[in-house]
Amino acid sequence: MDLHFSAEDEAFRREAADWLESALAGEFSVLRGRGGSGDDSALIDERKAWEKRLAAGGWTCVGWPREYGGRGASLTQQVIFHEEYARAGAPGRLNHMGETLLGPTLIAFGTEAQKQRFLPPIVAGEEIWCQGYSEPGAGSDLAAVQTRAEREGSEWVIHGQKVWTSWAEWADWCFVVARTDPDSKRNRGLSYLLVPMDQPGITIRPIEQITGDAEFFEVFYDGARTEASHVVGEPDQGWSVIKGTLAFERGVSTLGQQMLFQRELQAVIDAAKENGRASDPLIRQRIADAWMGLEIQRYNALRTLSNESQLSPEGLITKIYWATWHRELGKLAMDVLGPEAEVACAADEGEYALTPLQRLFLFARSDTIYGGSNQIQRNLIAEGALGLPRDPRPQ
Ligand SMILES: Cc1cc2nc3c(=O)[nH]c(=O)nc-3n(C[C@H](O)[C@H](O)[C@H](O)COP(=O)(O)OP(=O)(O)OC[C@H]3O[C@@H](n4cnc5c(N)ncnc54)[C@H](O)[C@@H]3O)c2cc1C
Structure with missing residues (x-):
């Protein structure tokens, strides 16, 4: 195990840092620190333009193979x-789903024609994607999906309802899990469809969250259509593709987030020093604990890198550990601020404009739910790492 970065990696770091520093100037300087968790609906047009700016600099899809327009960057x-x-405070990525979920899924499971049609606009920052998995009765238990799709001539016609679809309103396309064999049960008979969002058969309704932001939506499919060829993998046999996307969701993109967390922890420490609570013995201990937790995450990420295997039993702790840590950091931030946490609002942004620490507290509640809830993660650890009997599942 070597926990140091090579000279080549350090040169890559400087190149990325220099580019980001110069790109986030001028018209894009307004984006610094914006569009992250709980602030996702901010500055949509500007962030769409930012996707194209990143693309022009060659900084979208950095981990994709070069043959698909990526940079071929190593995991490290x-x-x-x-x-x-x-570190640069660059904005939340609007095409996170396209770049980290759909793209890798197509590279692994798509046809050549699908790769040629869909990958270049993701690399160019021109087509934004969203994820149509969850339904009112199918979240953790995804095999309970009821949305259905039928072949009609050269098209699929889709009926059903999805929920919690992040960024649906701003997306051009959605990857939708639908039941294409009407007689099927559970994880058989499902297909993975690529569906254009701008069409009469789709209605999108925002769901306002506790942060005041509406980053996810209810999406109603009422005779929505897509081409017959826009199915990834074999029709009725989409389960392995569906699970492939979930594996990408818990993968690389979370390994580099310690830097963001470090900035947040630093903001909590600064607030504690400023208002004197850094002298409170219990607050000091919790801050020290938070710092330890962050160091553990960093070492865990480095270890995962040095193994080059995120699917090892140890890799299973990553999601539950960071999500729980982040939720606790939110609570700590509120306790550091004390009564001020309840009344403060962001300068010049209106009465209900949250400060970044309030937003952290409120949004981090959801970290332990999406991408596999804490309870589901524990089940995975129990089964995958400890060999305990399988969690009973509906038949
Ligand atoms: C911010 C945010 C963004 C999201 N974005 C998207 C998106 O873009 N696209 C999308 O498709 N979905 C999205 N989701 C939905 C997310 O995937 C689901 O919320 C998640 O899968 C949990 O499903 P659920 O909400 O239906 O809860 P349920 O599955 O009903 O779970 C309810 C509770 O029961 C527990 N539970 C469930 N099953 C078990 C079990 N077997 N053992 C023990 N406990 C269990 C859960 O842990 C949870 O505490 C998003 C969610 C959030 C919070």
């Missing part, structure tokens, strides 16, 4: 890029 360099991106 991808983490370095995520770290420098956060």
Whole structure:
């Protein structure tokens, strides 16, 4: 195990940092620190333009193979890029789903024609994607999906409802899990469809969150259509593709986020020093604990890199550990601020404009739910790492 970065990786870090520093000037300087968790609906047009700016600099899809327009960066360099991106205060990525979920899924499971049609606009920052998995009765238990799709001539016709679809309103396309064999049960008979969002058969309704932001939506499919060829993998046999996307969701993109967390922890420490609570013995201990937790995350990420295997039993702790840590950091931030946490609002942004620490507290509640809830993660650890009996599942 070597926990040091090579000279080549350090040069890559400087290149990324220098580029980000110069790109986030002028018209894009307004984006610094914006569009992150709980602030996702901010500055959509500007962030769409930012996607194209990143693309022009060759900084989208850095981990994709060169043959698909990526930069072919190693796993370590991808983490370095995520770290420098956060360090520079660059905005939340609007095409996170296209770049980290759909793209890798197509590279692994798509046909040549699908790769040629869909990958270049993701690399160019021109087509934004969203994820149509969850339904009112199918979240953790995704095999309970009821949305259905039928072949009609050269098209699929889709009926059903999805929920919690992040960025649906701003997306051009959605990857939708639908039941294409009407007689099927559970994880059989499902297909992975690529569906254009701008059409009469789709209605999108925002769901306002506790942060005041509406980053996710209810999406109603009422005779929505897509071409017959826009199915990834075999029709009725989409389960392995569906699970492939979930594996990408818990993968690389979270390995570089310690830099963002470090900035947040520093903001909590600064607030504690400023208002005197840094002298409170219990607050001091919790801050020290938070710092330890962050160091553990960093070492865990480096260890995962040095193994080059995120699917090892140890890799299973990553999601539950960072999500729980982040939720606790939010609570600590509120306790550091004390009564001020309840009344403060962001300068010049209106009565209900949250400060970044309030937003952290409120949004981090969801970290332990999306991408596999804490309870589901524990089940995975129990089964995958400890060999305990399988969690009973509906038949
Ligand atoms: C911010 C945010 C963004 C999201 N974005 C998207 C998106 O873009 N696209 C999308 O498709 N979905 C999205 N989701 C939905 C997310 O995937 C689901 O919320 C998640 O899968 C949990 O499903 P659920 O909400 O239906 O809760 P449920 O699955 O109903 O779970 C309810 C509770 O029961 C527990 N539970 C469930 N099953 C078990 C079990 N077997 N053992 C023990 N406990 C269990 C859960 O842990 C949870 O505490 C998003 C969610 C959030 C919070």
